[in-house]
Amino acid sequence: MNEVLLRSLTPSVLGILVRRGADFAAAEDAVQDALVQAVRVWPADPPRDPKGWLVTVAWNRFLDATRAEAARRRREDLVEDQPAPGPAPAVDDTLQLYFLCAHPSLTPSSAVALTLRAVGGLTTRQIAQAYLVPEATMAQRVSRAKRTVSGVRFDQPGDVATVLRVLYLVFNEGYSGDVDLAAEAIRLTRQLAAAIDHPEVAGLLALMLLHHARRATRTAPDGSLVPLAEQDRGRWDTESIAEGVEILQAALARDRLGEFQAQAAIAALHADAPTAEETDWVQIVEWYDELALLTDSPVVRLNRAVAVGEADGPRAGLAALAALDDSLPRHAAVAAYLHERDGDLATAARLYAEAARKAPNLAERDHLTRQAARLNARRGR
Amino acid sequence: MAKYLLLKHYRGAPAAVNDVPMDRWTPEEISAHVKYMNDFAVRLEGTGEFVDSKALAPEGMFVRYDGEGRPPVTDGPFAETKDLIAGWMVIDVDSYERAVELAGELSAAPGAGGKPIHEWLEVRPFLAAPPTISDCPHR
Incomplete structure (x- = not known):
């Protein structure tokens, strides 16, 4: 079973539960439960409709959890009013989830934790391992974050810039734990780029791809840093570079320059040089001038x-x-x-x-x- | 998101404001102090900022390699060692300012007379892993 494929369904499944009337925090717990069950059940018994399976299981989890809290009559009534689970609606709330999880009322570390769980579908344990903190601490960080955004209306328009800052933080954390946060950040930014047409989203995705392409050459086998000029360019990931450059060019053509596009342009000029000596430093200086104006x-x-x-x-x-x-x-x-x-x-x-x-x-x-x-x-x- | 070590010294830090040795406190004052420390750690877990907390025995010794096939050499304990670590707390916080704020709160743990000790805590940032996107362009 492909775990990344499974996790990619997280935001749309969660969006459906919330749209059906589940509150965000409870729905998020229910979706996590469904993901855990999928990991257990799917290898032996793969569903024909993975997303439909997740929606049904998560919704039932949500109902069970809600009914278990007998004291919460009001929510119980709400649940009874809901239509029976049917086919997944066409509306996709992925973008709304990104906005919610990067809400400005959250601290950067809370926004990162919530995004990785509710959008990325990672477990609290995985996030805790990635950030080298105890699982109990990460669990509290996530639940505090959920409480903080509990009053935020789900259909409010959000700010793309705050989402991008969160994804940038995830990418920059690197490869400390057993979860590859850089790869996860690329996946989440790609998913965001599919949900919204925005040159800076494209700029950040290009920036990540261009840096990721050099990943294998940035450190020697003993862990020591290898400066850009000494990296083995033959080992750079040309596919990633080509994709990054293509995405960047399309974004720049729209003439709405932003910080991430300018950073990606600099990374592209480095990636483009066959040798360190052939780097076009004059153009790089020009891009730094642009960047200085922007930031x-x-x-x-x-x-x-x-x-x-x-x-x-x-x-x-x-x-x-x-x-x-x-x-x-x-x-x-x-x-x-x-x-x-x-x-x-x-x-x-x-x-x-x-x-x-x-x-x-x-x-x-x-x-x-x-x-x-x-x-x-x-x-x- | 950065980790900091809050270091508590038996010796080596500047003198606290309420500088009465613990064995001159009342048993209730000791209990109140221990409770404050425990509550502080629980509260930090609740805010998602707690990583670790440990206390060290005051007596240790120095050990060094003494060549191939020979047992390590030990020395000490030295009663006169100037700097002596009592214990630490590791926190994971959003900013340096937050680390300082929390160290200030930890330093307010009650001591003699139930008054805050105002002890000096050392705040040290951890050296982290290098970021994916370096701020250094020639990397």
């Missing part, structure tokens, strides 16, 4: 300084860097790189060591320490 993020200006260093030489990069606050994360790493390119190995080594002390993750710290060590060894100290 005004200091991180963007920092990255732009690197691109300027490649396009116009390290001195120009250092000049661009001089305009930025040196307390920015990774400022020292960028400065070290540009000084090395400029031939000032002593300064570069010192800055690499400083950057290593400030690195936000272990792989980056080790990488920067190795850079410092490499330069110190070359200087024959």
